[in-house]
Amino acid sequence: MSTFSLRDLRANLGAVVREVATSGDEVIITDSGTEVAVLISMADYERLHEHADIADALRLRHMRETSFETMSLSEMVEELGVDPAVVLAS
Helix, strand or coil: CEEEEHHHHHHHHHHHHHHHHHHCCCEEEEECCEEEEEECCHHHHHHHHHHHHHHHHHHHHHHHHCCCCCCCHHHHHHHHCCCHHHHHHC
């Protein structure tokens, strides 16, 4: 994994993007010494999204399998620790 400042990246953008695309290596981008972004290959990007989709599906499955209880508005307000006058005023 390599690191480029924004200034250096501007001068070498084409070469850096082609290297990331072919090697799969990541590039950290800095701005004034602070890491601000990462450049990754399209294949890695697609894999990340596939993993996120799977994680979302598993989370939804778990939510559907878990029973829930209903509560009244007053119970909800008390549980949340909200002032009822503020809730009713909005």
